[in-house]
Amino acid sequence: AKAAGRNQVKFFDPLMQASLSARAALETELREAITHRHFLLYYQPQVDASGLLIGAEALLRWEHPHKGLITPGRFIAEAESSGLIIAIGQWILRTACEQLVTWSQQPGYADLPLSVNVSARQFHHPDFVADVLHILKETGANPERLGLELTETLLAEDMDTLIEKMKALRTHGIRFSLDDFGTGYSSLSYLKRLPLDQLKIDQSFVQDLLDDPNDATIVKTILALGSSLDLEVIAEGVETAAQRDALLTFGCHCFQGYFFGHPGPAEKLPSTLDP
Ligand code: C2E
Ligand code: CA
Ligand code: CA
Ligand code: CA
Numbered sequence: 123a124k125a126a127g128r129n130q131v132k133f134f135d136p137l138m139q140a141s142l143s144a145r146a147a148l149e150t151e152l153r154e155a156i157t158h159r160h161f162l163l164y165y166q167p168q169v170d171a172s173g174l175l176i177g178a179e180a181l182l183r184w185e186h187p188h189k190g191l192i193t194p195g196r197f198i199a200e201a202e203s204s205g206l207i208i209a210i211g212q213w214i215l216r217t218a219c220e221q222l223v224t225w226s227q228q229p230g231y232a233d234l235p236l237s238v239n240v241s242a243r244q245f246h247h248p249d250f251v252a253d254v255l256h257i258l259k260e261t262g263a264n265p266e267r268l269g270l271e272l273t274e275t276l277l278a279e280d281m282d283t284l285i286e287k288m289k290a291l292r293t294h295g296i297r298f299s300l301d302d303f304g305t306g307y308s309s310l311s312y313l314k315r316l317p318l319d320q321l322k323i324d325q326s327f328v329q330d331l332l333d334d335p336n337d338a339t340i341v342k343t344i345l346a347l348g349s350s351l352d353l354e355v356i357a358e359g360v361e362t363a364a365q366r367d368a369l370l371t372f373g374c375h376c377f378q379g380y381f382f383g384h385p386g387p388a389e390k391l392p393s394t395l396d397p
Pocket of ligand 2: 179
């Protein structure tokens, strides 16, 4: 009775009501966006030490009929909590695979790897592996060109199932990156067990690399970790030549960030980059 009483109080809290109705409105709008296909994928270049294009990351955008282009920070959390991320995630994977097929026929892009962000709820869905394989088959995309970016939030759940799913997809050639690395709670023993290919240094460490010795130390540590575990390491959020140069002296050879290119439509992705 006491618990019910507390719920009553919460229910009539006007602030709570406002945020609940705002969330309900966002959910309704997201449902409409799914129905009317108001999403699109942007692509951001990833480059090596010589500025050569080595891959791209697909980044979701919502083309809102009245509010313009909306970035995922404003709706991905609601998409996850409402479960709509499952439908949106399927659209993302299909669109990314279609892009891989388009690139496979274009000189300069034929073997370009594409990374797709996968949210925890999406990955943990029992049909995730089957869905990915089905989409690959339907589109005819080469699984060896597809990478999936996972975050450390996934590690909160059953490790054995997580590893099993990763391995099932990896037998088809799909690669895995651990995104936002360094911001979560993954222990070193977890890291060793996960069948990963790449670590992505979180942009917060790159941002202050030149001013904050702690961040420089973290970046160096991640690079050492990557080399001892035989994982590729890519630095995210590289905005200046000075940041790139510092990263180079630390032994980092893969980069992504505004310095090399902003996310944009596929047609705007340069086939070679030499800043
Ligand atoms: P993320 O996966 O860490 O993606 C990198 C974010 O940093 C992107 O923001 C990108 O536009 C931005 N960025 C790239 N270079 C720079 C730079 O040099 N400086 C700065 N300050 N920012 C840079 P975006 O596109 O707004 O995406 C935000 C987050 O939303 C992503 O973070 C990812 O967690 C999520 N997200 C994006 N697309 C998808 C998707 O297709 N599916 C899922 N589940 N999540 C997505
Ligand atoms: Ca990412
Ligand atoms: Ca990231
Ligand atoms: Ca810092």
